[in-house]
Amino acid sequence: NAGVIQTPRHKVTGKGQEATLWCEPISGHSAVFWYRQTIVQGLEFLTYFRNQAPIDDSGMPKERFSAQMPNQSHSTLKIQSTQPQDSAVYLCASSLDGGAEDTQYFGPGTRLLVL
Amino acid sequence: GDQVEQSPSALSLHEGTGSALRCNFTTTMRAVQWFQQNSRGSLINLFYLASGTKENGRLKSTFNSKESYSTLHIRDAQLEDSGTYFCAALNTEGADRLTFGKGTQLIIQP
Numbered sequence: 233n234a235g236v237i238q239t240p241r242h243k244v245t246g247k248g249q250e251a252t253l254w255c256e257p258i259s260g261h262s263a264v265f266w267y268r269q270t271i272v273q274g275l276e277f278l279t280y281f282r283n284q285a286p287i288d289d290s291g292m293p294k295e296r297f298s299a300q301m302p303n304q305s306h307s308t309l310k311i312q313s314t315q316p317q318d319s320a321v322y323l324c325a326s327s328l329d330g331g332a333e334d335t336q337y338f339g340p341g342t343r344l345l346v347l
Numbered sequence: 348g349d350q351v352e353q354s355p356s357a358l359s360l361h362e363g364t365g366s367a368l369r370c371n372f373t374t375t376m377r378a379v380q381w382f383q384q385n386s387r388g389s390l391i392n393l394f395y396l397a398s399g400t401k402e403n404g405r406l407k408s409t410f411n412s413k414e415s416y417s418t419l420h421i422r423d424a425q426l427e428d429s430g431t432y433f434c435a436a437l438n439t440e441g442a443d444r445l446t447f448g449k450g451t452q453l454i455i456q457p
Contacts, residue, residue, distance in 0.1 A: 265444065275433065275447035288444060321388060327443075335380065336445060338390040 234258075236339030238324050244345045245314050253309040253342045257326030264307045265325040265336060266299055267291075275323070281307060314346045350374050351436055353448025361456050365405075365422035368451045370434035372415040377439045379410045379417040384431040384450070393419070393432075421453075429455045 237256040245251050257264045266278040279289040281301040292299065296314075301307040311318055321343050325336040352371045360366055370379065381393040394401050396410035396417070405424075410417040417434055431452050435445035 263443065267445075267447075274449050275435070275445075277444040277446070280444060282443075288442060291444070323390065325445075334443070335392060335395040337392060338382070340387070340389050343388075 236324055236326050236337055238322075238339040238342050240342060241340065242343045242345075244347065246347055247315060248313050249346075251311045251314050251318075251344055251346075253311075253322050253324075253344070255307045255309070255324030255339060256305055257307070257324070258337060259305075261326035261328050261337075262304070263327045263329065263334070263336075264301060265327070266307070266309050267323045267325065267338075268320040269323060269341070270320045278309070278322075311344075314344075316346045319344055319346045349449075350376075350438070350446050351434060351448040353434055353451060355451055356449065357452045357454075359454045359456060360421075360424045362424060362426060364424055365420065366424075367421075368419045368432055368434075368453075370417045370436070370448050372417075372436055375415065375439045376412060376436040378437045379408075380435045380445065381408055381417075381419050382433045382435065383428075384433060386430065390433070424455045426455050426457065429453055 239254045263282045265280040269275045277291040279292050279299045284301045296312045299309045321341040323341045325338045327334040327336045378397045380395050382390045394408040400409045405422050407420045431450045433450045435447040
């Protein structure tokens with residue numbers, strides 16, 4: 233079991249550029265979550281999918297951020313026109329069912345730096 | 348306000364000693380997870396509890412939904428226990444997203 237895989241591990245981008253982050257959930261897990269971690273805000277929920285369908289995107293910034301899950305083996309988080317305040321560690325997690333009482337397993341994160 | 352209040356924010360222990368971390372919840376939660384974040388930034392699962400107490404080696408955690416708190420006890424602390432510990436909870440409204448506390452930075456001294 234390779235665990236949740238995230239790529240790239242580090243990304244540096246210039247202000248105004250686009251950044252795409254990738255997540256491969258644990259095989260067999262049907263729920264995928266995205267969170268981000270900053271010093272100021274701590275760990276915050278962004279969005280999640282169950283069986284590839286978007287369920288809750290209440291944590292996503294309304295502009296510039298989008299997430300997709302085109303198949304059961306990967307999800308992407310895209311940030312358009314990146315801004316310095318988008319700098320954070322973006323964490324992906326997966327769980328077996330996404331329902332009640334289900335452990336979420338986290339990937340190592342993608343550290344995004346917007347210059 | 349914050350739904351998950353974690354304390355203390357920082358803690359220093361000598362090897363071989365122990366202590367407890369605590370999370371208080373301002374709304375009813377249905378489950379809690381505890382994580383250790385290591386020096387590489389990875390979130391390592393410690394416990395998932397929907398109720399009661401679980402123990403794993405030198406760690407023990409309790410979750411009391413009615414009284415809205417959870418604790419993580421560490422005994423016989425070792426150097427490798429250093430890191431930041433987070434609790435994260437699922438509320439009862441059916442949402443599956445975790446709400447995290449702000450973490451406890453634990454330093455184990457020789």
